[in-house]
Amino acid sequence: MSVYKTDLLLIHPNDQKAVYGDTIRYTACEPPYWCAIVAQYCLDKGVSVRIVDAEAENISFDQVADKVREYAPALTGIFVTGTNLSASTQKMQGADATCKAIKEIGDYPVFLWGLHPSALPERTLMENDADYIVAGEGFETIVNLTRFHKGKEVMFSTESLGGLCYRKADKIERFGTSKLLDTTQMPMPAWDLLPMKKYMPHNWHIMGEDRPEDAKGRYAVVSTSIGCPFNCSYCAISALFGTKKLRFWDIDRVMDEFDRLVNVYNVKYIKILDECFVLKKAYVSELCDKLAEKKYDLNIWAYARVDTVDQAILEKLRKAGIRWLAYGIESADDDVLSEVSKAQYDADRTRTVMQWTKDAGIHILANFMFGLPDDTKESMEKTLRLCREINPQWINFYVTMPYPGSRDYFAAVKNGNIKNDRWIEYAQYSYECRPAGGKYLTPKEILAFRDYAFNAFFEGNDQYFDMIRRKFGQQYADNIREMTKNKLRRKLLEDEGGVSI
Numbered sequence: 001m002s003v004y005k006t007d008l009l010l011i012h013p014n015d016q017k018a019v020y021g022d023t024i025r026y027t028a029c030e031p032p033y034w035c036a037i038v039a040q041y042c043l044d045k046g047v048s049v050r051i052v053d054a055e056a057e058n059i060s061f062d063q064v065a066d067k068v069r070e071y072a073p074a075l076t077g078i079f080v081t082g083t084n085l086s087a088s089t090q091k092m093q094g095a096d097a098t099c100k101a102i103k104e105i106g107d108y109p110v111f112l113w114g115l116h117p118s119a120l121p122e123r124t125l126m127e128n129d130a131d132y133i134v135a136g137e138g139f140e141t142i143v144n145l146t147r148f149h150k151g152k153e154v155m156f157s158t159e160s161l162g163g164l165c166y167r168k169a170d171k172i173e174r175f176g177t178s179k180l181l182d183t184t185q186m187p188m189p190a191w192d193l194l195p196m197k198k199y200m201p202h203n204w205h206i207m208g209e210d211r212p213e214d215a216k217g218r219y220a221v222v223s224t225s226i227g228c229p230f231n232c233s234y235c236a237i238s239a240l241f242g243t244k245k246l247r248f249w250d251i252d253r254v255m256d257e258f259d260r261l262v263n264v265y266n267v268k269y270i271k272i273l274d275e276c277f278v279l280k281k282a283y284v285s286e287l288c289d290k291l292a293e294k295k296y297d298l299n300i301w302a303y304a305r306v307d308t309v310d311q312a313i314l315e316k317l318r319k320a321g322i323r324w325l326a327y328g329i330e331s332a333d334d335d336v337l338s339e340v341s342k343a344q345y346d347a348d349r350t351r352t353v354m355q356w357t358k359d360a361g362i363h364i365l366a367n368f369m370f371g372l373p374d375d376t377k378e379s380m381e382k383t384l385r386l387c388r389e390i391n392p393q394w395i396n397f398y399v400t401m402p403y404p405g406s407r408d409y410f411a412a413v414k415n416g417n418i419k420n421d422r423w424i425e426y427a428q429y430s431y432e433c434r435p436a437g438g439k440y441l442t443p444k445e446i447l448a449f450r451d452y453a454f455n456a457f458f459e460g461n462d463q464y465f466d467m468i469r470r471k472f473g474q475q476y477a478d479n480i481r482e483m484t485k486n487k488l489r490r491k492l493l494e495d496e497g498g499v500s501i
Contacts, residue, residue: 007048008146009073010035011064012081014054015094028202029056033221033273035079036189038113038142044187045143051190054098056198061094061101068102074149076102077142078130080114088115088236089403090427096128103129109149113138116423119239119405121165122172133165136178136242139186177242183226183249188257191265196220201269203479204365204394205301205324208472219269220261224254224287228275230305231407233339234369237275239405248280251287262296272302278309278317285313288320299323301365306353307344314360324393325357326365332386333379336372347386354390363471364392370453371400371435371446373408384453391464393471397454399435399446401426412436431491444492451488458484 012032032053039049052067054060059067068076080088080095095112102108111132117124121133134141141161148154154161156175163178197217206212226247228237238244261267278284291298301324302317309325317325331337332347345353357364368387370380387395402409402418403426412418417437425434435450437443458464458480469477 003072004074004150005070005072006050007074007150008039008042008050008142009068009071009076010039010049010051011076011078011098012051012053012055013061013064013078013091013094013098014057014059015091015097028205028219028271029198029200030219030271031056031189031191031194031196031199031221032079032081033189033223034081034113036191036194037186038077038079038139039193040187040190041139042143042146043190047143047146049190049193051193053194053198056195061097064098065101065105068108069105073108075146076108076110077134078110078112080112080116088117089401089423090430092116092124092423099129111142111145113142115236115240116404118163118242119236119403119409121163121174125165125167125172131166134178135163135165135174136240137180138163138178139181141178180241180243180245180247183247183253188253188260191220191260196265201271201299203483205269205271205299207363207393207468207476209299215269218265218267219271220265220267221271221273222254222257222261223273224249224277224283225274225279229279230276233407233411234372234400234403236403236405236409246279248283251283251290254287255290258291258294258296258298262294262298268297268299270298270300272300272322275303276305276308277302278304278313281308281313285316288313288316288322291320292316296321301326303328305344306350309353309356311356311360314356314362318360318362322362324363324365326367326396327353327357328367329386329390330367330369331372331375331379332383333375336374336379339372339374350386351390354392363394364390365394365396366390366392367396367398369398369400370450371438371441371443373400373438374440375400375438375446376440377445377449380449380453384456387453387457388461391467393468395454395457397450397457398428399433399450400438401428402436408436429488431489433490434492447490447492451490451493455484455487 012035039051042049050071054064078095078098080091099110102110110130111134112130113134117133118135121135125133141164144154144160158176161175165174199219200216201219206215227241227245229244229246298321300322302322304325304327329350334346368383402412424430424432435443435446465477
């Protein structure tokens with residue numbers, strides 16, 4: 001009789017406090033989509049699976065280790081994913097701590113999965129107590145590795161264990177890359193293995209709701225496509241997939257997912273995970289028409305690009321229940337955008353599309369980046385002015401990071417310009433956050449400007465708060481005023497004092 005109670009245990013670590021610092025109470029708690037997809041794939045192959053979502057359950061690293069002892073798995077996988085794939089690096093601290101806690105209670109075999117481990121598999125294995133890295137999607141690799149640890153005969157080869165990185169004597173070996181599956185070969189997520197009542201949308205996502213507290217347990221995520229065809233220098237999305245190939249789920253399969261989430265799990269708030277939702281307009285148009293027919297009264301948000309939407313598609317998006325679009329505007333300076341392969345639009349196009357979006361009744365989440373390679377103090381000021389002019393319903397201000405797997409990262413390594421020695425320094429809201437630095441600005445100048453700009457956008461901005469009050473109600477205007485009183489602490493700015501803005 002097997003000593004194992006579970007064939008495979010998949011873990012989503014809990015490191016929210018380190019990653020988000022004092023902003024933790026405003027962040028979403030999102031279901032680990034890829035973890036659930038892999039779980040269902042393995043179940044369909046005859047592997048028994050459990051998931052521990054330590055973030056949703058808010059349990060410590062040691063408590064996760066206790067779960068490993070309780071479930072006694074043949075193999076344990078730690079999934080290093082964030083709220084988007086570029087957020088994987090900042091989650092490494094939690095992955096490392098989780099793995100260490102597991103190894104302290106017994107010799108449980110552990111693998112890491114995710115964008116960061118896929119971008120730097122050998123280095124990740126050297127820095128971590130894990131036994132393996134599964135680089136790439138690795139569906140069949142995870143199945144075969146589980147079978148191996150159950151005592152089944154498995155050939156250690158690229159064919160059966162593609163993308164596996166492991167220690168052999170004093171060396172680290174790797175079996176090529178894992179093959180990409182067609183979307184027809186991937187199942188729906190194993191939602192039934194997750195604590196669906198624990199998930200909660202972002203605070204801005206539920207603005208305007210009469211009872212925002214009722215949103216907990218009614219939040220989920222959906223994917224309509226995998227990957228991204230664009231080549232932004234700061235993005236590491238392709239590191240997980242090993243290609244810029246874009247794969248779409250079948251529309252009927254996506255609709256089945258919406259139906260299941262609404263009818264089985266009473267979901268109302270949904271994030272579309274796609275790196276850019278509006279790319280294939282005929283596909284999006286058909287999906288929106290089918291969603292509109294359902295009359296589910298959903299509150300959906302998705303990512304979009306300034307250069308891929310038009311007025312007609314925006315109208316369809318709103319009818320389908322998409323109430324928020326997150327635009328990667330990044331900068332107001334055309335030369336700065338061109339340097340990072342985002343010359344497909346300019347500030348005038350941004351202004352036009354933002355107005356179209358508002359006219360369609362869709363709220364705007366405007367994403368901007370400070371410290372892009374060609375940024376100067378003047379170009380960042382220009383970006384802040386554009387943000388104020390647009391007056392979006394919510395903003396995200398980021399500092400540019402050389403995420404492992406991105407072109408910027410490998411260029412920085414080649415040039416000897418990598419300063420980030422600890423992965424938590426990649427966490428945008430953490431105390432340890434440290435930007436890359438650009439041609440004309442130091443990391444400290446960039447971080448100081450980012451924090452200044454965020455506070456400057458809200459302070460005394462009567463136009464913004466009047467808009468929030470009209471659209472969502474006085475309580476939400478008051479909530480934002482209270483929230484934005486808090487100033488982030490930054491080690492980089494405290495070490496040698498602040499910088500003048």
